[in-house]
Amino acid sequence: MSVPADVLRLNADLHAHSRVSDGVLAPAEVARRAHARGVQLFALTDHDELGGLTEAGAAAAALGLAFVPGVEISVSWGGETIHVLGLRIDPGCAPLRDGLARTRSGRDARAREMGEDLARAGIAGAYQGALRFVGNPAMVGRTHFARHIVERGVCRDVAEVFQRYLSEGRPGFVAHRWAGLADAVQWIRAAGGVAVLAHPGRYRLGETALWALVGAFREAGGEAIEVVCGSHTRDQYRRFAQVAHEFGLRASRGSDFHGPDESRVELGSLPALPDALVPVWLDWPEAAWAAACARSARAPSGATTAARA
Ligand code: AMP
Numbered sequence: 001m002s003v004p005a006d007v008l009r010l011n012a013d014l015h016a017h018s019r020v021s022d023g024v025l026a027p028a029e030v031a032r033r034a035h036a037r038g039v040q041l042f043a044l045t046d047h048d049e050l051g052g053l054t055e056a057g058a059a060a061a062a063l064g065l066a067f068v069p070g071v072e073i074s075v076s077w078g079g080e081t082i083h084v085l086g087l088r089i090d091p092g093c094a095p096l097r098d099g100l101a102r103t104r105s106g107r108d109a110r111a112r113e114m115g116e117d118l119a120r121a122g123i124a125g126a127y128q129g130a131l132r133f134v135g136n137p138a139m140v141g142r143t144h145f146a147r148h149i150v151e152r153g154v155c156r157d158v159a160e161v162f163q164r165y166l167s168e169g170r171p172g173f174v175a176h177r178w179a180g181l182a183d184a185v186q187w188i189r190a191a192g193g194v195a196v197l198a199h200p201g202r203y204r205l206g207e208t209a210l211w212a213l214v215g216a217f218r219e220a221g222g223e224a225i226e227v228v229c230g231s232h233t234r235d236q237y238r239r240f241a242q243v244a245h246e247f248g249l250r251a252s253r254g255s256d257f258h259g260p261d262e263s264r265v266e267l268g269s270l271p272a273l274p275d276a277l278v279p280v281w282l283d284w285p286e287a288a289w290a291a292a293c294a295r296s297a298r299a300p301s302g303a304t305t306a307a308r309a
């Protein structure tokens, strides 16, 4: 298959969050910001939730921005929390919806425990405080606690809160059992989507365990891996490009945008995928459409008439 270079080089941002999970902006605002920052192919991927997709899709359509429905599923594997993106999913798929509902269901109890743990560490009332930052009460998570703790002046920013609290071994961390890896991949595939291993560089796994994870992910039906993403360094782009090659996985690119003042990387601002990788969007109709729109926008005005004459 010969793929036009402009499909390969699309400014794709396939990882972003809205208020429906732990992002700051409304779904439509994230889509509008992506468009304004030059994104040509955009996916909203809220944690364990599909509730923002209709709004983001409508906003993208109004702007002529190619939109792909997505989700980021929380998974427990080998004692670690792993994130699996589902891209180009059908949001109406019952097995996916049911699986996500089960994945979300323990969040409130976990958050109450986090509140109690933080109170023992001298930060009282954090559960109620975190709820004030929540757009969707079913999705209360660590980021909402972090924003509240910053607001109280205990820490300078969200990154510092995660360093001092909320991470494993720190006050406010409550171990939690998320979805199984094979289950999450199956829900995504049942919904017609592509499963992408998110930000592999973030997991605290040695080489052997990381290899086992990528192998298990592929075995379960996972088809792609994030190579260029907001959590990776340039060295990690190279490292995970190599992993994509070794395992025959397609490559994805996404900022993991959470909000204007919080995210290390802005929507649409990452470098291109390293050469010789197969982009996850290679044969998506949305990508072909985005490339065609960009081509016609570049064509000199009157080109169509001239060609006909
Ligand atoms: P939860 O699903 O409630 O465990 O929250 C996970 C979210 O916390 C991630 O999706 C990130 O948005 C955020 N997060 C995790 N670790 C960090 C960190 N070190 N710095 C900033 N945000 C983090």
Ligand code: MN
Binding pocket: 017, 022, 047, 143, 258
């Ligand atoms: Mn998040």
Ligand code: MN
Binding pocket: 072, 083, 198, 199
């Ligand atoms: Mn993630």
Ligand code: MN
Binding pocket: 015, 016, 017, 072, 256
């Ligand atoms: Mn994310």
